[in-house]
Amino acid sequence: MKKKYSIFSIAKNALKGHKDWPKMWRSPEPREFYDVIIIGGGGHGLGTAYYLAKEHGLKNIAVIEKGWLGGGNTGRNTTIIRSNYLWDDSAHLYEHSLKLWENLSTELNYNVMFSQRGVMNLAHNEHDIKEIKRRVSANNLNGIDSLWLSKEEIQKKVPIMNTDNLRYPVLGASYQPRGGTARHDAVAWGFAMRADEMGVDIIQNCEAHQIKTKNGKIEGVETSKGFIRANKVGVVASGHTGVLAETAGIRLPLQSKPLQALVSEPIKPIIDTVVMSSAVHAYVSQSDKGELVIGAGTDSYNSFTQRGGFNIIEETVRAMVELYPVFGKMKMLRQWGGIVDICPDASPIISKCDVEGLFFNCGWGTGGFKATPGSANVFAHTIAKNEAHQINSAFNLDRFASGKLVDEHGAAAVAH
Amino acid sequence: MLIIDCPYCGPRDQSEFSNGGEAHVKRPDGSADIGDREWGEYVFIRANPKGIFYERWVHSHGCRKWFNCVRDTSTDEILKIYKIDEERPKLDSFKNNVKTPSGEPNLGSGNFTVKK
Numbered sequence: 001m002k003k004k005y006s007i008f009s010i011a012k013n014a015l016k017g018h019k020d021w022p023k024m025w026r027s028p029e030p031r032e033f034y035d036v037i038i039i040g041g042g043g044h045g046l047g048t049a050y051y052l053a054k055e056h057g058l059k060n061i062a063v064i065e066k067g068w069l070g071g072g073n074t075g076r077n078t079t080i081i082r083s084n085y086l087w088d089d090s091a092h093l094y095e096h097s098l099k100l101w102e103n104l105s106t107e108l109n110y111n112v113m114f115s116q117r118g119v120m121n122l123a124h125n126e127h128d129i130k131e132i133k134r135r136v137s138a139n140n141l142n143g144i145d146s147l148w149l150s151k152e153e154i155q156k157k158v159p160i161m162n163t164d165n166l167r168y169p170v171l172g173a174s175y176q177p178r179g180g181t182a183r184h185d186a187v188a189w190g191f192a193m194r195a196d197e198m199g200v201d202i203i204q205n206c207e208a209h210q211i212k213t214k215n216g217k218i219e220g221v222e223t224s225k226g227f228i229r230a231n232k233v234g235v236v237a238s239g240h241t242g243v244l245a246e247t248a249g250i251r252l253p254l255q256s257k258p259l260q261a262l263v264s265e266p267i268k269p270i271i272d273t274v275v276m277s278s279a280v281h282a283y284v285s286q287s288d289k290g291e292l293v294i295g296a297g298t299d300s301y302n303s304f305t306q307r308g309g310f311n312i313i314e315e316t317v318r319a320m321v322e323l324y325p326v327f328g329k330m331k332m333l334r335q336w337g338g339i340v341d342i343c344p345d346a347s348p349i350i351s352k353c354d355v356e357g358l359f360f361n362c363g364w365g366t367g368g369f370k371a372t373p374g375s376a377n378v379f380a381h382t383i384a385k386n387e388a389h390q391i392n393s394a395f396n397l398d399r400f401a402s403g404k405l406v407d408e409h410g411a412a413a414v415a416h
Numbered sequence: 417m418l419i420i421d422c423p424y425c426g427p428r429d430q431s432e433f434s435n436g437g438e439a440h441v442k443r444p445d446g447s448a449d450i451g452d453r454e455w456g457e458y459v460f461i462r463a464n465p466k467g468i469f470y471e472r473w474v475h476s477h478g479c480r481k482w483f484n485c486v487r488d489t490s491t492d493e494i495l496k497i498y499k500i501d502e503e504r505p506k507l508d509s510f511k512n513n514v515k516t517p518s519g520e521p522n523l524g525s526g527n528f529t530v531k532k
């Protein structure tokens with residue numbers, strides 16, 4: 001039965017003390033065989049299953065997740081969404097995603113709290129100005145809303161920002177009005193619920209141990225719940241995609257590192273847009289609960305410990321306090337890390353590989369939340385049709401042999 | 417944050433060091449003859465294990481010397497530090513803290529250096 005959410009269902013359930021809400025998805029035991037197994041129950045994996053069922057008519061699908069849904073980077077990120085990337089290939093991919101975000105709550109009948117409050121990227125020196133203005137122009141050529149803001153215009157939008165009296169003064173910014181934030185868990189849950197309704201088996205606490213292949217073809221996945229056969233397998237395990245690929249003898253150009261974020265105590269509304277600075281490294285937005293959501297950087301070394309170094313936090317907090325002196329006395333509530341999979345060109349891999357029936361969606365690194373619906377959508381196409389969608393054709397594995405990289409270090413940097 | 421025992425200066429705070437990625441990567445011989453794919457692997461692909469990792473560090477804000485290190489990436493525990501021209505040490509006695517390729521160590525992610 002299709003679960004409907006409306007103001008009436010909320011009112012009705014409120015009267016009953018919210019005890020009778022139906023389960024959002026089943027918890028089935030794995031079958032022996034699936035047409036497609038998706039490894040990784042984050043937003044990208046669940047979205048892939050959703051679009052496979054919805055747009056490609058596949059029904060015998062499983063998503064296997066080693067922990068709980070969205071417990072990876074989907075539930076750990078600072079939720080910044082934008083599409084103002086430099087190169088055409090990336091711009092098309094992220095814009096495809098942004099367009100899907102704009103209709104996602106309606107499509108899923110589930111509130112993903114997509115809030116288009118605008119995203120600002122600050123320039124602090126001459127080089128930043130040139131680079132950011134170039135990106136604004138490139139965005140405009142790709143039909144993406146993007147404009148240059150003067151210092152005065154920034155001050156108007158964010159009066160609490162200290163633009164002059166700091167080591168790297170604020171000289172201007174790019175601004176994407178359609179950018180913003182969304183509710184991280186809701187995206188995973190919304191996709192999961194609607195995929196489940198179409199018959200997708202969502203299996204939590206089921207860890208993939210080994211991807212099994214035979215004569216260059218996929219056989220299935222050895223899991224903590226036994227061996228499951230499959231015609232096709234899509235690996236969408238962010239930081240763990242590399243170690244899983246190794247089990248099938250495939251080496252991917254990924255390095256896994258912790259990326260941290262922190263939130264403050266909740267306060268009254270004080271900043272109504274998203275402000276990012278790659279140069280001094282501080283990102284901030286304010287959650288609906290009133291917490292400041294602050295993004296830090298990655299550690300310099302590979303690690304799978306979801307914690308991150310304290311020095312990284314110190315750097316970010318230092319930059320925050322300089323840019324927003326008014327935050328200087330705030331208390332931070334929580335800090336955490338997620339393991340991000342970083343590609344040499346700071347662009348993702350959405351690709352088939354040498355093994356027939358095996359597909360990878362990874363390398364999103366520090367900035368894949370914004371891409372969740374778009375990535376899932378084109379990955380589903382790639383799996384169903386055994387070939388890339390036009391939008392993800394540049395994001396193949398062959399680029400690391402051909403040298404045709406999609407270098408987004410400028411637009412992505414450690415930025416989100 | 418790590419405390420790294422520089423072979424020349426002794427234990428120092430990690431913020432004095434820069435990480436240099438995988439150690440013992442060898443440039444393929446006969447580069448004129450090898451194919452794009454093999455070359456691409458050498459340029460772009462580095463080991464990324466969850467467990468024992470051989471890596472390089474440089475003491476940037478100290479003696480500025482490079483050295484190698486073996487670290488467990490599932491716990492961040494540093495198992496051995498050795499000079500750049502030394503052989504890759506064998507660590508047969510070391511048991512991996514993760515039992516499956518993407519498993520978690522018993523102590524919980526990131527707690528090892530704190531709780532040990």
Ligand SMILES: Cc1cc2nc3c(=O)[nH]c(=O)nc-3n(C[C@H](O)[C@H](O)[C@H](O)COP(=O)(O)OP(=O)(O)OC[C@H]3O[C@@H](n4cnc5c(N)ncnc54)[C@H](O)[C@@H]3O)c2cc1C
Nearest residue numbers: 040042044066072073074077078080208338368369370416
């Ligand atoms: C602190 C932080 C801040 C970020 N900020 C932003 C931001 O502001 N904007 C943005 O666009 N992006 C941001 N990102 C990046 C973004 O979070 C990720 O790129 C994106 O969420 C990846 O989604 P995913 O579904 O691919 O991966 P995940 O959500 O990580 O899902 C992968 C899943 O695979 C599971 N898994 C792993 N191994 C196995 C196995 N062997 N078997 C079964 N399941 C397995 C994991 O448990 C996990 O749930 C941030 C990331 C972090 C860590």
Ligand SMILES: [Zn+2]
Nearest residue numbers: 422425475479
């Ligand atoms: Zn030294």
